[in-house]
Amino acid sequence: MGLPVRAETDSGSWPARPSSGGLLPVMGLAALGLALLGLWGETPPSQWIMALFAPDATDPRQMAFHHALLPRIVIAPIAGAILGLAGVILQQVLRNPLADPTTLGVSAGAHSALVAATLFAPALLDFGRDAVALCGGAVALACVFAAAGGRRFSPLAVILAGLLVSLFLGAGASALVVLNHDYLTELFIWQSGSLLQSGWANSAKLAIVLMAGGAAAALMARVLSVLDIQDGGAKSLGVPLAAVQSGALFVALLLSTTVVASLGVLGFIGLAAPALARRAGARTFGERLTYASLFGAATLSLTDQIVQILPLAQEIPTGVATAVIGAALLLGMSGRTSAAAVEQQPSHRSNGHGGRRRPVVLVCVLGVALAVVLGAIFIGRDQSGWRWSSLQELSELWLWRAPRAAASFAAGSMLGMAGVLMQRLTGNPMAAPEILGISAGASIGLIVLLLVAPTVDAGSTVFAASLGAALALAGVLLSGMRSSFASQRLVLTGVSVATLCSGLTALAMASGDPRLGDMVSWMAGSTHRVTPSGAALALTLAALLLPVAALTARWLDILPLGTVVATTLGLSLGRSRLSILLVAATATASATLIAGPLTFIGLMAPHLGRLLGFRRVVPQLVATALIGGGLMLLADWIARVLIFPWQLPTGIVATLLAGPFALGLLRRAYRWSAP
Structure with a gap:
């Protein structure tokens, strides 16, 4: 074969x-x-x-000519030809x-x-x-x-x-x-x-x-x-x-x-x-x-x-x-690929129980999320090994662990909610903030802010990141309109946008601009610098965005049915899509500021919620927010204790945890049956 x-x-x-x-x-x-x-x-x-x-x-000039300058000129066309x-x-x-x-x-x-x-x-x-x-x-x-x-x-x-x-x-x-x-x-x-x-x-x-x-x-x-x-x-x-x-x-x-x-x-x-x-x-x-x-x-x-x-201050690699x-x-080629390349579309598969609420399962999800929160706060490592911190010890560690745990949970919740919004808006099970370029767009918005603004505060960073995320998502959706939001082409366009934004980010970082010094740890998804006020802001945003996202439930039920059906039912396509876009962009941008531009939590959490039986919009949003928050908090805890006393970036750990799931999901979504 x-x-x-x-x-x-x-x-x-x-x-x-x-x-x-x-x-x-x-x-x-x-x-x-x-x-x-x-x-x-x-x-x-x-x-x-x-x-x-x-x-x-x-x-020295002749030595540099012979051993450095000329070899570099010669090796470039050879490597390019290969x-x-x-x-x-x-x-x-x-x-x-x-x-x-x-x-x-x-x-x-x-x-x-x-x-x-x-x-x-x-x-x-x-x-x-x-x-x-x-x-x-x-x-x-x-x-x-x-x-x-x-x-x-x-x-x-x-x-x-x-x-x-x-x-x-x-x-x-x-x-x-x-x-x-x-x-x-x-x-x-x-x-x-x-x-x-x-x-x-x-x-x-x-x-x-x-x-x-x-x-x-x-x-x-x-x-x-x-x-x-x-x-x-x-x-x-x-x-x-x-x-x-x-x-x-x-x-x-x-x-x-x-x-x-x-x-x-x-x-x-x-x-x-x-x-x-x-x-x-x-x-x-x-x-x-x-x-x-x-x-x-x-x-x-x-x-x-x-x-x-x-x-530039230093040479770009x-x-x-x-x-x-x-x-x-x-990005340009993704919009010109022949129709034969996108003829097989992944689709949501629902069972006969998709419309029923699952209060017992939701309570279990809530219990697991609470257990993860308590574990992340009380369980740690020190020079003597693993230990459960007493209340007295916790009073000394509270300012170190609680803000980080709260910010991680809020970031995961917002990514999960954004994933639900994007998958239902596009009808694409592979749609996610990370894959559709939204997270990478948020990073570009933050870089522009750092380069042009004399001072930066929490409000301006959220606004700039949200604007960058919204523009990236708008570009993907505008490109998708030409193919009637064909799933594979939409996802490929999003990945192309994400790759382009990541390349531009790397280009900016390689320029050596001192104003971008704090971007290094942020791009890896580090949460160790989260302050109590920053954690409180993240939790507040997550708490506000959940009911706002729930208000779009009717739109999210109708939009996947197609333009004709939505128009017949009196839905304003432009206003509804723009509203969902803005909510998803704000949630993604806020989470990206905490966890970095790549985690796959926004892809993984909605599917776990669906597998648990939450198929209606509001129950899925609530369950996914809890699941996403728990996953991100688990990743942050692993990053904190795995190689104590050193720490790993939370975003990298989350990517390593969720990456295999994303590949398995891709295999399931795009599998072709044997002839």
Whole structure:
């Protein structure tokens, strides 16, 4: 049996535009011109030949030219060509124009494997960083296929699975880096995708990999070209699909993970290069191989040269810049994917008991939430081990534990409520504040506030974050209107917005602006700085938003029935959708200020409430608020006690707890039945 694929011709999604062919020489010449200007500014041209072949060890400029500047210029097009080659192979094998090492989780898997091996099994690195990265990338890709589910599935489901795997693995790697910052300082810099070089070793290795990968791709090109037709047609021609696909995937994995092992994560080059190749008129697979490699080389070279001349306090890692560019491209492509890619829609499945209230279960949920609250306040660790704090001890610890517990519970409750609102508004079980880009939009709003406002207080931060969240959600919904809110396309657009906002956030953080210093701990979801007044404000917002959200119950019951039915019943679509949007945005922004931009609690809690039988709007809102609050409080307690006396960021722990649930939910929602 071959790997799961769906027929998806290139012409169905990105029509070739030969008029764009002149872009390649322009990009190449621009990159070359900037590189030569950079060399000229560091070393006189009269010394270039000597610095290249026989640098004077007493001249620091010649040594820098030979060992740092020139290797960086050379390795950029080599790495870009490798990633472009890997991207076009992955897209051909999966027949998916959105596939690349980043969107499929391969880069995140390779990076996480290297981080884990560096800490826990450094002996594995004796076999080579490339081998460790290859194993990590292969495991991540296997998880993506398992999460997407079934033998046939939509390409968008594969991409969503890849992005969820990337977020989950990224959270795990971030936790390891935070815990071992002193040991992983170099790795922390490298993981952002840096082309800084200290010799020619990486350039030589990647050049060999490029030649070998190009030769392998050329040998498979004729066979892989047959995959442009349906599976049945390929089999009728005697094409061994399983062997061809497995071999091509191995080549793509080897190419992409070697780049990660050498340079870090350079996101989305494998997505941009094949897309540019199509627009340049490359129609056959052989043409796309050639053009994608050239465009990958030009794109990465030009990006790297641009980041070196930006007037910032410190140089932005090249990988951060490519992530921003690629996320914007992914956002554009998500709206142009052919209709065949979104024909299978996930849907809510309800049983015959969905409309009944479950007071007994609700009381049990309330009891569990109360038990979690008491446990988080009374149970802790000290030098002697685990202990239940007495009332006298608690009087001394109250100001440390109670605000943090209250803020965490409030944040989880608001994320749960926002998740219910979004899933019912869109009719999409995968809709959540984190996945639809709302949390990432809140982070952008907060960054803008910190950069433009002379003073910042609690009210202004909530307003700015809410505005950013509302704008992000509005953008996703406006994009979704063009496809009648098709579930998969809406979710992919949201993930694209979230990725773009996260890239912009990373770009702002990499600028070195001192006004963004407090953003580091907040982005990881740290609650240790919550004050009693901040906790009281969070609880107040959660308490106010719950009845406000309940007032939208009638709208949420009617909107999923469709525009015609809602209009017939006299519902004002614009006013109702805007009201729900504002409530969800305010809840998400307030929670994001406490727990950080990514937790998956807003995706997990509504489904747990539904599994417990709460299917009507108001009971589900109440139950989900309790479940979300309990989950976030549990994550905060684990973050506080797991590695005492050190602490983990709450947001990272919540992501690690809820991430596997999100992948399992994706598999259930997008599973295709076997023919």
